[in-house]
Amino acid sequence: MTLRELKVGKSGKVLNVGGEKILRHRLLEMGITPRTTVTVKKVAPMGDPIELLLRGYVLTLRLEDAEKITVEEA
Numbered sequence: 001m002t003l004r005e006l007k008v009g010k011s012g013k014v015l016n017v018g019g020e021k022i023l024r025h026r027l028l029e030m031g032i033t034p035r036t037t038v039t040v041k042k043v044a045p046m047g048d049p050i051e052l053l054l055r056g057y058v059l060t061l062r063l064e065d066a067e068k069i070t071v072e073e074a
Helices: 021-029
Strands: 011-017 037-043 050-054 056-063 069-073
Touching: 011 021
Parallel strands: none
Antiparallel strands: 011 037, 011 069, 037 050, 050 056
């Protein structure tokens, strides 16, 4: 499943970070790396973006970018 499909309040372990070279590099720099646990905290009223909790900080991510991240539900 992708990070986009993870429901509010659920956690998942990152399996793979995809996307074009620049996008992938940016996601990795933000701390979204394989084996990292992420929790979906909130979804914006219109559904985009989503708010994630990972590595002790909150990150807001567009659904388009979240679709490139493969996770397994924890």
